[in-house]
Amino acid sequence: MQTRDLSSHSPYVPGRGIEEVARDLGMDPDELIKLSSNENPHGSSPKAAAAVIDATETTGLHVYPKASHTDLTAAIADQWDVAAEQVWLTPGADGAIDLLSRAFLEPGDGILEPDPGFSYYSMSARYHHGTARTYDLSKAAEFAQTAELVLEAYEGERMVYLTTPHNPTGSEFSREAIETIADGVDEHTLVVIDEAYGEYSQRPSSIELVDDHENLAVLRTFSKAYGLAGLRIGYAVVPSEWADAYARVNTPFAANDLACRAALAALDDQTHVERSIETARWARGYMRENLDAKTWDSAGNFVLADVGDAETVAARSQARGVIIRDCTSFGLPECVRISCGTEAETKTAVETLNTILAEVSVQP
Ligand code: PMP
DSSP states (O other): OOSSSOOOOOOOOOOOOOOHHHHTTTGGGGOOESSSSSTTTOSSSSHHHHHHHHHHTTTOSSSOOHHHHHHHHHHHHHHHHGGGEEEEEEEHHHHHHHHHHHHHHOTOOOEEEEOOOOEEEEHHHHHHOEEEEEEEEOTTTTTOOHHHHHHHHOSSOOOEEEEOOOOOOOOOOOOHHHHHHHHSOOTOOEEEEEETTGSSSSSSSSSGGGGGGGTEEEEESSSSSSSOOOOOOOEEOGGGGGTTHHHHHHOOOSSSSSHHHHHHHHHHHHHHHHHHHOOOOOHHHHHHOOOOOOOOOOOSSSSEEEOOOOHHHHHHHHHHTEEEEEEEGGTTTEEEEEEEOOOHHHHHHHHHHHHHHHHEEEEE
């Protein structure tokens, strides 16, 4: 028995988990600071946790999600002033990427994605028998994301991904650039704007553009600012012209009941979201000012830093209890990505990294 040819598929490389690292180092997970997966250092909203416990004790876990899916969809539609059918609830933004691939890609169709960039765009395209090409962000140009860069690389692909704020660099597209791209691609091309880190940005969401651009879809997630990464819940907002495709491509009940209820409660806890955003904005500024390495301006909840040899620095940092992301898998073997922690975590991380950078630089 053999699978189909998966040789062009590369596995997703996640940041390392805290229990995993603690076990390797023989340390207590509580002694570790995990800044490798852009998670929310304040955890989830207590209201979200209470909603999960309440659902477990009342409705129970044995029923398929129905009302919770409808209620969350309505709340998101209300938040963005769109119709409920324009909101595609999915298991994480990753799930939204898959549904858009399913809805748009015929075998052999191509996608255009940023390099460096989030690896799941091309993974999903390949799962759906598609192919992937890249537009290359230039380190020398501060990883600037411009319409020219995308349109020059564009060769009529069926889907074009724009990540803003961008992972792992933190750079953004301007509103003008997004509109230029949406207007500049062929009629059959869907432009997907990935706003997984949108809450941390000062710019308005491209969801505002969806009603005027039939070829735009915007991705959002509850994994980051809402602190619900473990529950896997996100969504796409799509134009009403083709919004009904959701029912034809969705996996039945893919957005689970507890996740929907938690997300609904999290939406209702603006204090928690605002605190999360405020901490991230403070932490990225602190890292930019205090890390003894070249860093880039970031609109996300992380900072990219050029440390010379990322593998060595990330390994040493981990050995001292601070887990950061080695960006070799992003094609940046000289860079690490450090997620924004609490104030105390961020300060410890900067101090630890600066000690390591000083040690590394004095070595022959
Ligand atoms: N897009 C980008 C750019 C990301 O970095 C991530 C998560 N790392 C996602 C999408 C997916 O997030 P999730 O599936 O947890 O919502």
